[in-house]
Amino acid sequence: MxxxxxxxxxxxxxxxxxxxxxxxxxxxxxxxxxxxxxxxxxxxxxxxxxxxxxxxxxxxxxxxxxxxxxxxxxxxxxxxxxxxxxxxxxxxxxxxxxxxxxxxxxxxxHGVTAQSAASSLTGLQNYRFGKAVTLPFPYAHGGDGVPDSVIETIEANRERGLHTVVYLDIKVGIGPRGPDPDHEEYMTADHAAAMLADDWADVLGVVVARAGSPDAVVAADRLSALADRDFGDPLHLLVIPGDLHHVEVDALAGLADAPADLLPDR
CATH class of the missing domain: 3.40.1010.10 (Tetrapyrrole methylase, N-terminal domain)
Incomplete structure (x- = not known):
């Protein structure tokens, strides 16, 4: 067995x-x-x-x-x-x-997933999420910046009014120069927000840091503003919201301190 x-x-x-x-x-x-x-x-x-x-x-x-x-x-x-x-x-x-x-x-x-925890912690309804993406370190995909596939998936979800979970890259045992048993690297939410802000500086993003821990953090703001914040130890993920139900608006304001000017009127 x-x-x-x-x-x-x-x-x-x-x-x-x-x-x-x-x-x-x-x-x-x-x-x-x-x-x-x-x-x-x-x-x-x-x-x-x-x-x-x-x-x-x-x-x-x-x-x-x-x-x-x-x-x-x-x-x-x-x-x-x-x-x-x-x-x-x-x-x-x-x-x-x-x-x-x-x-x-x-x-x-089964165990609890990061995606289900992200929905629970942010108040974004789980059936309103579209396809998830993983944001890799640039060296991991051999290019600069954000891969086209990531941008296209987020844009497609936003066009449909759906939220996007952006998983952040983890590199264990492999680094920029190839296999390295001592290498351990975790992309942080501020780093991810900075990468995505090149295309969506004023778009609302929601950071979830250390889901499941006693000191979990949930924070919503413009991607350009999230890029300038420190969210502490890993693991982190990022959510790009789509259209928001009025309960989701209240949740992001009350649970993630989302700025009022980034939220639709109820």
């Missing part, structure tokens, strides 16, 4: 009770933290809290060499841990399909 478990957003306690029980009962535990990570806990914290040993796999160890995970699942009960919800990344779907192809039973135990 291979069980995929989402760890939630913040620390070793963010896992669901079902996920906790499955982790503690497993014969082997694997994890990856290159797609996301917990803000308030490291591997040692997880191991101490759940009384287990966790083997962390890098991208190559999941995508190119998954055999140790699959062999452990074929021989007993193995779990695969990720921050947030476990099936957001196609990497994990591919691993599940590989297991199924070998006749290994799989199951999924």
């Amino acid at each position: 291979l069980t995929f478990i989402g760890l939630g957003l913040y620390d070793e306690r963010s896992i669901t009770v079902e996920g906790r029980d499955a982790l503690r009962a497993a014969d082997r535990a694997f994890a990856e933290f290159y797609t996301s990570r917990l803000v308030g806990a490291d591997v040692d914290d997880l191991e101490a809290a759940h009384g287990t040993t966790i083997e962390v796999r890098d991208r190559a160890g999941v995508e190119q060499d998954p055999d140790p995970i699959l062999e452990a699942a074929a021989a007993g009960d193995a779990v695969f841990l990720t921050a947030g919800d476990t099936m957001v990344s196609t990497t994990h779907t591919d691993l599940r399909l590989r297991a199924e192809e070998r006749g290994i039973d799989t199951r999924v135990i």
